[in-house]
Amino acid sequence: MLLRMALKNFFGGGLRSLLNVFVLSLAYIGIIGMQGIGENMRRSVFESIIAEEVGGGHIRHVAYDPYDPFIEEESFAPVPDDIKELQREGVATPLLIISGIAYPQRRMQSVTLRGIEPEQEILSLPSRKLRGDFAAVPVFIGRRMQRITGLSEGDTFMVRWRDRQGAFDARQMQVASISTIYSQRLDAGNIWLPLEDLRSMMKAEDAATLLVLSPDDRIEIAPLLESEEWTFKSQDELTADLRELTMMMDIELYIFYFIFLSLALISVFDTQILSLFRRRKEMGTLMALGLTRRQLIRLFTLESALYAIFAVVAAAIYGTSILLLFQKYGISMPALDDFGIPGITDAIYPYYSPTLIPVTIVIVVAVVIIVSYIPTRKIAKLRPTDALRGKWS
Amino acid sequence: METIITIKSMTKHYPMGSGKFTALKDINLEFGRGEFAGLIGASGSGKTTLLNILGTLDVQSEGEVTVLDHETQNLNQKEAARLRSEKIGFIFQTYNLLPHYTVYENVEFPLLLLKKSSSEREKAIKEILDWIGLIDKKDSRPGQLSGGQCQRVAIARAMVKKPSLFLADEPTANLDAENSHNILQLMEKMNREMETSFLFATHDEKVIKYLHRKIKLFDGKVDSDETVKQAG
Numbered sequence: 001m002l003l004r005m006a007l008k009n010f011f012g013g014g015l016r017s018l019l020n021v022f023v024l025s026l027a028y029i030g031i032i033g034m035q036g037i038g039e040n041m042r043r044s045v046f047e048s049i050i051a052e053e054v055g056g057g058h059i060r061h062v063a064y065d066p067y068d069p070f071i072e073e074e075s076f077a078p079v080p081d082d083i084k085e086l087q088r089e090g091v092a093t094p095l096l097i098i099s100g101i102a103y104p105q106r107r108m109q110s111v112t113l114r115g116i117e118p119e120q121e122i123l124s125l126p127s128r129k130l131r132g133d134f135a136a137v138p139v140f141i142g143r144r145m146q147r148i149t150g151l152s153e154g155d156t157f158m159v160r161w162r163d164r165q166g167a168f169d170a171r172q173m174q175v176a177s178i179s180t181i182y183s184q185r186l187d188a189g190n191i192w193l194p195l196e197d198l199r200s201m202m203k204a205e206d207a208a209t210l211l212v213l214s215p216d217d218r219i220e221i222a223p224l225l226e227s228e229e230w231t232f233k234s235q236d237e238l239t240a241d242l243r244e245l246t247m248m249m250d251i252e253l254y255i256f257y258f259i260f261l262s263l264a265l266i267s268v269f270d271t272q273i274l275s276l277f278r279r280r281k282e283m284g285t286l287m288a289l290g291l292t293r294r295q296l297i298r299l300f301t302l303e304s305a306l307y308a309i310f311a312v313v314a315a316a317i318y319g320t321s322i323l324l325l326f327q328k329y330g331i332s333m334p335a336l337d338d339f340g341i342p343g344i345t346d347a348i349y350p351y352y353s354p355t356l357i358p359v360t361i362v363i364v365v366a367v368v369i370i371v372s373y374i375p376t377r378k379i380a381k382l383r384p385t386d387a388l389r390g391k392w393s
Numbered sequence: 394m395e396t397i398i399t400i401k402s403m404t405k406h407y408p409m410g411s412g413k414f415t416a417l418k419d420i421n422l423e424f425g426r427g428e429f430a431g432l433i434g435a436s437g438s439g440k441t442t443l444l445n446i447l448g449t450l451d452v453q454s455e456g457e458v459t460v461l462d463h464e465t466q467n468l469n470q471k472e473a474a475r476l477r478s479e480k481i482g483f484i485f486q487t488y489n490l491l492p493h494y495t496v497y498e499n500v501e502f503p504l505l506l507l508k509k510s511s512s513e514r515e516k517a518i519k520e521i522l523d524w525i526g527l528i529d530k531k532d533s534r535p536g537q538l539s540g541g542q543c544q545r546v547a548i549a550r551a552m553v554k555k556p557s558l559f560l561a562d563e564p565t566a567n568l569d570a571e572n573s574h575n576i577l578q579l580m581e582k583m584n585r586e587m588e589t590s591f592l593f594a595t596h597d598e599k600v601i602k603y604l605h606r607k608i609k610l611f612d613g614k615v616d617s618d619e620t621v622k623q624a625g
Contacts (some may be wrong), residue, residue: 001505001506004505008493008494008498009493011493011495013493025550049443071502083411090577106561280488281487281489282491285485285490285491286487287450287474287477288448288450288477288485288489288504289477289478289483289503289506289550290474290475290477290479290506291474291478291506292470292471292474348610383450384445384450384451384452385445385451388485389490390449
């Protein structure tokens with residue numbers, strides 16, 4: 001009976017009900033959209049950084065500093081035999097990283113040369129594009145690097161570097177592939193070439209700056225690190241700064257979440273307060289007809305819950321297409337790309353996890369019920385005689 | 394005549410500032426089944442307060458009140474609500490119809506509270522709307538009706554559950570003379586044909602003329618209690 005009454009009052013509310021439903025549906029769409037963006041950022045940041053860079057952790061040369069733009073010549077060494085065993089088992093892949101200068105389109109640019117095994121399968125990078133016959137040393141670059149250098153696939157350009165003996169040398173390179181690299185720090189300013197070519201350019205046989213471990217295998221590292229030249233960095237250590245970054249993003253998204261929800265709740269709260277004052281006489285009449293105060297509280301709370309429920313329907317009708325459009329075409333974020341947040345390309349494609357929508361609905365409905373219940377509790381103190389006169393006790 | 398209301402040494406105070414205001418003082422009354430009685434008196438004499446106490450919408454400060462075998466001072470909120478929904482019909486000065494409901498739904502409401510089946514409800518509503526002459530308005534909303542029609546719907550809503558007692562607070566105050574007479578004749582007919590007890594709170598001469606028993610209140614006390622001999 002109360003549900004029937006609540007429905008009647010809801011539809012009888014006309015424009016007021018419609019407005020509340022609209023505001024709440026906007027909150028649903030806003031919250032789902034923002035959370036979708038957040039979820040995507042979390043996923044892409046972590047997934048891409050682990051897939052492209054961190055893997056299951058690094059065994060690094062102690063002198064290697066990834067934040068030093070001028071990588072020292074002494075920051076690599078031949079891979080010790082026991083660590084090389086990991087390579088043979090396919091659970092580690094070596095990278096050789098040195099600095100150099102590229103001359104694309106007759107311009108000079110400092111670059112990081114990264115030697116990678118073309119056959120490796122541990123990192124999600126297009127290293128296989130380096131296989132085949134090329135007129136010069138094949139390289140692949142990311143799309144940011146393409147924008148910076150203006151290079152196209154098939155273009156050749158000169159790279160100069162300093163070898164172990166301190167002598168400058170130069171070689172012609174050819175762009176084998178331009179690919180999407182999600183991690184900005186592996187893209188802009190980076191040139192990827194076959195590991196053996198880079199070793200030969202550096203006259204550093206078997207050398208590596210670091211070895212990336214497979215994220216899928218649990219490898220006992222400690223016994224392998226007897227040499228003081230190599231150190232182990234776990235996946236957790238390597239992603240610590242990212243966790244802080246995503247935590248900051250989460251906080252920002254929760255602020256938006258809070259703003260959206262607050263707007264919706266203020267609207268519901270206002271309507272409820274107004275409703276309680278406007279409908280005092282009706283409450284008195286209902287009491288006189290035999291409704292208890294508890295039933296009245298339930299009736300008014302149920303009416304507010306209906307706003308939240310009908311808002312789900314409204315959001316489903318007009319919001320689904322908006323959210324799907326965002327998911328398909330993404331939200332352009334060139335500014336974020338320039339910030340160099342790893343894993344973020346020039347657009348964000350919201351990801352709506354299977355739990356996101358039901359959880360959002362449950363949270364909004366629950367909060368709406370709580371918010372509408374707060375002013376409704378006043379009814380518990382309402383005297384029927386005062387209500388009939390349109391007064392509060 | 395079976396007694397349905399007994400009031401013994403009843404007093405009602407309201408807090409006022411640091412003191413209290415006495416609305417009713419030492420009331421002693423009895424009402425029998427089938428009475429058509431009225432509490433009359435000027436504004437502030439305590440008519441509505443007494444009616445509210447008898448309708449379990451308010452509780453006396455002192456004394457005993459028994460309504461339809463229930464001592465009102467001992468009823469909790471839920472029991473009082475049940476007594477109202479089952480045995481007492483209210484008629485208000487401003488009709489107090491539910492604005493979003495049709496005539497049919499307004500009349501249906503007390504039956505929903507009593508958990509009557511759909512077929513029982515339909516039969517009772519059609520019967521009562523036919524009786525008060527508003528069957529053709531069953532799908533109208535209160536806003537589409539005249540004052541007289543609204544009050545008739547309010548009567549139908551009070552009547553549909555066949556209560557033992559009707560409490561009517563200034564039922565004709567918002568009606569013109571013709572509508573007032575029509576409504577009062579309708580109530581008198583119900584009283585005659587169904588032996589339903591009516592208790593009015595009024596100072597309207599049009600209503601007073603119809604009363605079979607007139608209890609005059611003055612400053613919260615019973616000033617006079619007069620039974621009018623009915624012709625025939």
